[in-house]
Amino acid sequence: MYSLASTAGLTSTINHESGTGTPNDAKFYEHLYDLFNSSPATEYWVQSNGMVSYTSLLHACGFLTFVARYDLLPDYDTKRIGIYLDPNQWTDNGANISVVYNNAKNQIAYIEDYYEIGLDIGAGAAENIQWKFNATTAHIQDAIDNHxxxxxxxxxxSEHNVDLPPETPRVSLYLEIISKCFNNAAGYGSG
Known part of the structure; x- marks a missing residue:
């Protein structure tokens, strides 16, 4: 993979969504643990634990990084997979969640996971997208200014399933957000 994408990396996460009817089964996490700690996974996944820095991000270029958001690990767990973010600190639907992932080095993950906008029925896609865009840009600005x-x-x-018509996670909504980001970025710093 490195030779194909030496300047880019991919971050992936798995989270059990409660209320979906699927079991939060320890056997699944055991299988995942075994998979990540065997070949060929060890050749492609960054096995960073407890520290993210400029150097570790450079090392991650051309590789995959896993963000672990669960506690169900096998008894023989001797090497945690990827970057562990305690699911008990990861609140639901937060615009700025703080998760300490390395106390000794004061490493904190700031997460924008604001997906349930909560506008009135009939607000429409444009207003829902604007609220999500505002949360995302505020989060990015916080990274620049504060940490x-x-x-x-x-x-x-994001989604607003109860809206009329409903807004659900669809490619068209992502394209509108991305388009707006690029349009705003093109005018950044002018006038």
């Missing part, structure tokens, strides 16, 4: 050396994670998804 440039910490880990920031932002999700570009």
């Amino acid at each position: 440039p050396d910490q880990l920031y994670i932002s999700f570009a998804s």
Whole structure:
């Protein structure tokens, strides 16, 4: 993978969504643990634990980084996978969640996971997208202004299923957000 994408990296996470009817099964996490700690996974996944820095991000270029958001690990767990973010600190639907992932080095992950906008029915896609865009840009600005050396994670998804018509995570909504980001970035610093 490194030879194909030496300047980019991919971060992935798995989270059990409660209320979906699927079990939060320890066997699944055991299988995941075994998979990540065997070949060929060890050749492609960064096995960083407890520290994210400029150097570790450079090392991650061309590789995959896993963000672990669960506690169900096998009894024989001797090596935690990827970056562990305590699911008990990761609150639901937060615009700026703080998760300490390394107390000794004061490493904090700041997470924007604001997906349930909560506007009135009939607000429409444009207003829902604007609220999500505002949360995302505020999160990015916080990274620039307040904690440039910490880990920031932002999700570009949201939904308003009860709206008429409903807004659900669809490619068209992502494209509108991305288009707006690029349009704003093109005018950044002018006039």
